[in-house]
Amino acid sequence: MKKIIYILAVSLSIAVLSSCEKEVLSDRSVITVEEMEQTELDKWLTVNFLNPYNIDFVYRFSMNESDMNYYTIPPRYELAVKMAHLVKYLCIDTYDEVAGIEFTRSYFPKMFFLIGEWEYRNNGTFILGTAEGGKKILLSGINYLDEYGKDAEGLNFYYIKTIHHEFTHILNQTRSYPQEFAQVNGNGYVADSWSEPPYNTEYLKNGFFTAYSQENDAEDFAELMSEYVTHTQEYWDSEIAKAGDGKQYINRKLDIVRSYMLDTWGIDMDVLRATILRRQNDVTSGKIDLQDLTIR
Amino acid sequence: MKTLRKAFILAAALCLLAAQSCLKDQHEVFDKPYSERLSEFNSNVRSILEKDGQVWLMEMYPGTSQKFGGYAYFLTFENGMVNARCELDPETVYSSYYKITSDNGPVLSFDSFNDALHVFATPSSGAYEAMGGDFEFSIKSYSDSKIELVGKRSDNHYNLNAFDGAMTPEAYLAAVNRMSENVLAATVEAKLGESDLNGEVDLDNRRITFTYYDPEESALLNAGSDEEEEGEDDGYVTKAMPFMYTPTGIKAYEPIKILGYTFSEFNYFEGNNVFTDGVITLQGKVPSDYTQYPDFAGDYVFTYYTKKANVTLTPDETGAGYIMSGLDSHYTIYLRFIKAKGRLEMNSQKIGTNGSNIIWLAAWDLDHGGSLTWNEDAGMELHWVEENGQFEFVPGIKVEDFYADSFILWETDANGASIDSYEGWGQAQSQIPYLKALKRK
Numbered sequence: 001m002k003k004i005i006y007i008l009a010v011s012l013s014i015a016v017l018s019s020c021e022k023e024v025l026s027d028r029s030v031i032t033v034e035e036m037e038q039t040e041l042d043k044w045l046t047v048n049f050l051n052p053y054n055i056d057f058v059y060r061f062s063m064n065e066s067d068m069n070y071y072t073i074p075p076r077y078e079l080a081v082k083m084a085h086l087v088k089y090l091c092i093d094t095y096d097e098v099a100g101i102e103f104t105r106s107y108f109p110k111m112f113f114l115i116g117e118w119e120y121r122n123n124g125t126f127i128l129g130t131a132e133g134g135k136k137i138l139l140s141g142i143n144y145l146d147e148y149g150k151d152a153e154g155l156n157f158y159y160i161k162t163i164h165h166e167f168t169h170i171l172n173q174t175r176s177y178p179q180e181f182a183q184v185n186g187n188g189y190v191a192d193s194w195s196e197p198p199y200n201t202e203y204l205k206n207g208f209f210t211a212y213s214q215e216n217d218a219e220d221f222a223e224l225m226s227e228y229v230t231h232t233q234e235y236w237d238s239e240i241a242k243a244g245d246g247k248q249y250i251n252r253k254l255d256i257v258r259s260y261m262l263d264t265w266g267i268d269m270d271v272l273r274a275t276i277l278r279r280q281n282d283v284t285s286g287k288i289d290l291q292d293l294t295i296r
Numbered sequence: 297m298k299t300l301r302k303a304f305i306l307a308a309a310l311c312l313l314a315a316q317s318c319l320k321d322q323h324e325v326f327d328k329p330y331s332e333r334l335s336e337f338n339s340n341v342r343s344i345l346e347k348d349g350q351v352w353l354m355e356m357y358p359g360t361s362q363k364f365g366g367y368a369y370f371l372t373f374e375n376g377m378v379n380a381r382c383e384l385d386p387e388t389v390y391s392s393y394y395k396i397t398s399d400n401g402p403v404l405s406f407d408s409f410n411d412a413l414h415v416f417a418t419p420s421s422g423a424y425e426a427m428g429g430d431f432e433f434s435i436k437s438y439s440d441s442k443i444e445l446v447g448k449r450s451d452n453h454y455n456l457n458a459f460d461g462a463m464t465p466e467a468y469l470a471a472v473n474r475m476s477e478n479v480l481a482a483t484v485e486a487k488l489g490e491s492d493l494n495g496e497v498d499l500d501n502r503r504i505t506f507t508y509y510d511p512e513e514s515a516l517l518n519a520g521s522d523e524e525e526e527g528e529d530d531g532y533v534t535k536a537m538p539f540m541y542t543p544t545g546i547k548a549y550e551p552i553k554i555l556g557y558t559f560s561e562f563n564y565f566e567g568n569n570v571f572t573d574g575v576i577t578l579q580g581k582v583p584s585d586y587t588q589y590p591d592f593a594g595d596y597v598f599t600y601y602t603k604k605a606n607v608t609l610t611p612d613e614t615g616a617g618y619i620m621s622g623l624d625s626h627y628t629i630y631l632r633f634i635k636a637k638g639r640l641e642m643n644s645q646k647i648g649t650n651g652s653n654i655i656w657l658a659a660w661d662l663d664h665g666g667s668l669t670w671n672e673d674a675g676m677e678l679h680w681v682e683e684n685g686q687f688e689f690v691p692g693i694k695v696e697d698f699y700a701d702s703f704i705l706w707e708t709d710a711n712g713a714s715i716d717s718y719e720g721w722g723q724a725q726s727q728i729p730y731l732k733a734l735k736r737k
Contacts, residue, residue, distance in 0.1 A: 028329065036395055037376045061407035063399055063432065063448075071419045071426050071449075076409040077393060116409045120424035125710070143409060197709065 041081050044293045048088055053104060055092075056111045057084055059142075065111075067138070070119040070127075075142035080114055082290040083142055083159070086149075087112060089288055090279050091163050098272050099265065107170055109163075111136040116143040125195070128158060131166035134173050139163075152280045156230045164226035164276075172221060175264050181256045182217035184249055190214045204242050207249025224250075224257050229273040230280070331398075338396045341404070341438050345373040345396075345456075352443075353459040353468075355540060355547075356382070357452045358416035359428035362549050365502020366540030368472050369412065370465035371456070380412040383476075383541070386469030388412075402435040404445060417449075422672070430454070453550075463543065471543030478566045479546070481580030482636045488555045488576065495537075495578065499636040504537045510555055545571060585680045586638030592618055592687075596734040600702075607734070623728075626721040629657060631678065642689070642703075642731075643675030652710045655718050659700035662729055663691070667698075668706060674698045676731060689731040703728040 038046075041059065049055040058065055059080035066072050075083070095104040109131065118126035118141045130138045141148070141158055148154040185207050190199050194214040203211045209227050213220040228236065240247050261267045282288050326333060345352070354369040369382045378394040392410035397403050406413045416429025430447030433454055437444045443456040461468060484495040484504060495504040511531035518529045538549040545564035552559060562571035562578065569580035590611070598607040598620075607622040609631070617632040618640060627647035631640040648655040659674040661667050673695040681688045691701035705718040705726045719726045 028332075039376075039393065059408075060393060060395070061405060061432070071417070071424060071428075073414050073417050073419075073426075073431065074407050074409050080408075116414070117419055120419045120421055122424050126421060196713070 039077070040293045041077070041084065044081075044295060045084060047295050049084070049092075052101070053092065053108060054110060055108065057087070057114075058112065059084070059114045061115075062113070065113045065136075066115065067119065067130075070121075072119060072140075073116040073143075075114045075116040078291070079142050079145045081293065082145055082149075083114060083139065085288065085290040085292075086155070086160065086283065087139075087163065089283065090160050090276065091167070094272070094275050094279055095167075098275050099267050103265070107174060108167065109135060109137045109170060113138050114142045115140045117141060129162035129166070131169060134170035137163060137166050150284075152230075152284050155280070155283070160280075161226045161230050164229060165222045168222040168225040169218065171265060172218060177221055177260045177264075178256060181221060181253060181260075184253050184256075185217075185220070188214065188249075189216050189220070191216065204239065204250075205244050205246045207243070207246040207253075209239065209250055220253065221257060224254055225261070225269070228254065228257070228269060229276050231273075232277060334398050334402060337435075337438075338398065338402050341402065341435055341443065342373075342396050344438055344440060344443065346375070347440075351459040351465060352456045353461075353465075354456050355454060355549075356416070356429070357447075357454065357538060357540075357549055358430065358450065359452075360450055361536075362450075362452055362538035363501060363503075364416070364427055365538050366547075366549060367416075368469060368540060368542075370459065370469065378406060378410065378413070380410055381465055381469065382412040382415070383469045383472045384415065385412065386466055386473060396435070400434075403448070404433045404435055404443075406431040468543055472541045475541045475543060475545065475564065479541070479564055479580075480566075480582060480635075481569060482583050482586070482638070483581045484571065484578040485581065486576055486578045488557055491555050493554060493578075497580070497636050500634065502539050502541075504539065506535050506537065506552075506554060508533055508535075508554060582638060585682070587680045587687075588638065589615065589633050589635075592633075592640060595737045596687075597737060598623065598734055599732040601729040601732075606737070609734075624721060624725050626725075627655075627657070634677070637677070637679070640678040640687075641675055641694075642678060643694075644670045644672050644703075647705070650707060650718065650720060653715060654708050654710065654712075655720075656706045656708060657703050657728075658706040659698065660702040660704040660727075660729075661699045662702045664699060668704055669696075669698050670706060670708065670712070671695060671698070674700055675703075676700050678734065681733075684733070686733045686735040688733045691731075702730055 045057050049057045059075055059077070061072075061074035092104055092108060095108060113136060115138065118128065119130075119138075120126045127140060129140060132138075139159060139162065144158070148158045188206055188208070192215070193199055194203075194211050199206075199214055200211050203209075203214055206214070208214050208220060208223075210223050213223040240250060243250060258269050261269050261272075283290070328336075344350075350372065352371045352373075354371055355366050356369050357366045358364050367383055369380055371381075372379045373394065376393055376395070377391050379389050379391045381389045388411075390410050390412040392406065392413070393408040394404065394406050397405055414429070414431055416427040417431050418429075419426040428450050430449045430452070432448045433445035434448060435443065436446055436453075441458045445454040445456060446452070447454055459465070463471070479499065481497045481499075484493075484497060486493040486495075488508070491508060491510075493506055493508045495506045497504050509531050510533050511529075514529055514531050514533050517533060535552060535554060537552050539546040540549075541547075542561070545562045547562075548560045550560070557576055559573050559576055562573050564571050569582075571578040571580065592609050593611055595606065595608050598605045605623050607620050609618045609620055611617075612619055612630070615633075617630055620629040620631055620642075623629065629642060629647070630645055631642045633639075634641055644659045645657050646654050647657045656670040658668045658670045659676070675694060676692070677690045677694070678687050679690060680686075691699070693699050705721070707715040707718040709715060717726055
C-alpha cells in the first residue's frame with residue numbers, strides 16, 4: 001500500500017513541477033538609464049574626479065541627495081566650477097602630495113554634494129557642511145563663494161576647513177584614536193550647548209580651540225586637526241595665548257592628534273600644514289585658474 | 297484503508313495545486329515597460345519644450361495655498377539650457393541648466409541656479425522656508441500648446457502655455473508691471489444677481505478674499521466641522537482668489553465659482569477703478585484714510601505716552617517703505633508701506649547689534665501685562681485721521697493673537713534666544729510706550 005502512495009506522490013510531484021510552461025523572458029531590460037548631456041564641467045570631473053579617484057561631484061540639484069528638512073537650492077554653475085577646482089587643488093592634490101595617491105583613493109570621501117544656499121534652521125542659524133557615514137560631504141552656501149572665498153580665512157571657515165574636518169572623521173572611523181584623548185578634558189564636553197553662553201565665548205579658557213570642539217571628543221579631534229592644518233603658526237599661537245590655563249589641555253590634545261596622524265597614517269601634520277598653506281596661497285594670489293576646464 | 301484515504305486526499309490536494317499553478321493568464325496592459333514609457337514621455341516633453349524658438353509663458357505661484365499670488369515668467373529652452381525672464385526684472389534673461397528626469401514620475405527640474413527661477417525658493421536666515429517657491433515640478437500632461445506642472449514643494453499647479461502673443465515677452469512683462477502699479481483697491485464690491493459680493497484685496501500678496509451670503513454652500517462647507525470651534529453657521533462664505541497680473545488686468549490662479557457665476561480673468565480700468573470680465577463687474581474702492589506713498593514724507597512731531605520727539609520720514613531706496621529718524625541717534629526705524637491700505641506699518645525689527653547679540657525694537661503689549669515679541673510681522677499700523685489732521689498709530693492684533701500698543705528695545709543672542717531689555721543706549725531710550733501720532737510740523 002505504502003508503495004502505491006509513494007508512486008502516486010512522486011508522479012504527481014513530477015506532474016506539478018513539469019506542467020507549467022516555461023516563461024520566455026524578454027531580452028529587454030525594464031530599467032532604462034537616463035542619459036543627460038554632459039556639460040564641460042561634467043567632462044572635466046570625469047577626468048579629474050571620477051576616473052582617478054571614483055569621486056562623484058554632484059553640483060546639479062538632486063532631490064535624493066538633499067536633506068528634506070531644509071529648503072535648499074542648487075548652486076550657480078560657474079561657482080560649482082570654481083568649487084570643483086578648489087576641492088581638487090586644496091584637498092585631493094594636497095593629500096596626494098603628502099600621503100600618496102593610494103591614500104587619497106582609499107580614504108577620501110567618495111561624494112560631494114553642492115547646494116547654493118546654507119541650510120537654514122528656523123532660529124536663524126545655519127549649517128555650513130555635513131558628512132554622512134564617511135562617504136558624502138555636503139558643501140553648502142556655494143553661491144557665496146565669490147563673496148566669502150576671497151581670502152584664505154573665509155575660504156577655510158565656510159568651505160575648505162569643513163572638508164578637512166570631515167575627512168578627519170573618516171580617518172578616525174577607519175582607525176580609532178587613543179582613548180586618552182577623550183580623557184584630557186574629561187567631562188568638559190557640553191553637547192549642543194556649545195553655541196550658548198557661556199560656552200560660546202569661554203571655550204579657549206576651558207581648553208578647546210573652537211566653540212564647536214566642546215560638542216564631543218570626536219568633534220574636538222576633527223576641529224583640532226582641521227584648524228591646525230589650515231592656519232599659520234602665528235594665528236595658532238595668538239589663539240593659544242588667549243587660552244590661559246586652557247592652553248595645557250589644547251597642547252596635550254594636539255600632541256595626541258599629531259602622533260596619531262604620524263603613527264597611524266604616516267602623515268606629519270606640519271608637512272601637511274605647510275602644503276595646505278602653500279596651496280592656499282597659490283589660490284588666493286590668483287596663481288590657479290579656477291575656471292579652466294581644459295582637459296589635459 | 298485509512299492509508300488509502302490519506303493517499304486520495306494527498307492526490308486530490310496535489311492535483312488542486314497543480315491546476316492552480318499552471319493557470320497562466322497574464323496580459324500585458326502596456327506594450328512597453330514602465331521605464332521605457334517614462335523615458336519616451338520625458339523625451340517628448342523635452343522636444344516640445346525645445347521646439348524651435350518656442351516661447352513659454354509660465355504662471356508661477358509660490359508658497360502653500362498660493363499665499364504670495366502669481367508671477368509671470370517667460371521661458372525658452374535649448375540644448376539642455378533654460379532662459380528665463382520674469383516680471384521682477386523684465387529686461388534681463390537669465391540662463392541655467394535644466395533637466396527632465398524621473399523620481400516618482402516625470403519631473404522638470406531647474407537644477408542649476410537661476411536668478412529669475414529660484415527667486416522665491418532662496419531661503420535666508422530671516423526666511424528659512426524662503427517664499428516656498430518651486431524649482432522642481434511633476435509633469436502631469438503635455439501637448440504642443442500646454443504643459444501642465446505641479447510644484448513638488450507647494451503642490452500648486454503651474455502651467456507652461458505656448459506663447460504666441462503679438463507682444464514681445466519684454467513688452468508683455470513691462471505691461472504687467474504697469475498694471476501691478478496701477479491697480480489700486482483695498483476692497484471690491486459687486487452685485488451677482490440680487491446678491492452682494494464683497495472682497496478684501498491684498499495687493500502685496502496678490503489675493504482677493506471674497507465674502508458672500510450663500511446658505512447652501514455655507515452649510516455644505518460647515519458640514520462635518522466642529523461647530524463650537526467654527527462658530528454658528530451664519531450663511532456667509534469666504535473664498536480666496538490668488539491672482540497674477542496680465543497686461544490688461546488680473547487672472548485668477550484657477551477659475552472660481554461664486555453664487556453660480558464662474559470667473560477667472562478680469563480687465564482693469566484705472567479711470568473708474570473697475571475690474572470686469574464682461575459679465576461681472578467688481579468695483580474697486582480705496583478707504584477714506586488712504587494715503588498715497590509719497591505723501592508720508594516730511595518732518596513730524598511724534599507723540600507717545602507723555603512724550604514728544606521730532607522725527608523725519610524719508611522714503612527708502614526701494615520705494616517699499618520709510619525710514620523714521622530723529623527719535624534716537626543710535627538707530628532708525630523702518631516703516632513698510634501697505635499699498636492696499638495706504639498705511640505704513642511699524643513692526644518688530646533688528647535695529648542694532650551688541651557684539652554678536654542682536655538688538656531688537658520689539659512689539660510690546662503694555663495694556664495686557666507687558667508681553668513682547670520680536671516676530672517681524674507683529675507691530676502697529678499708522679493711518680491718516682482726517683478729523684485730527686494727523687497720522688495715528690493703531691494699537692491692535694496683527695499676528696498670532698499678539699496685541700501691540702508699544703515698543704521696547706530687547707536683546708537676543710545671534711540664535712534669537714532672549715537675553716534682556718537693552719538699556720545700553722540709555723535707560724530712558726529703551727522704551728517707546730503707547731505710540732500715538734505723527735503730526736506734521
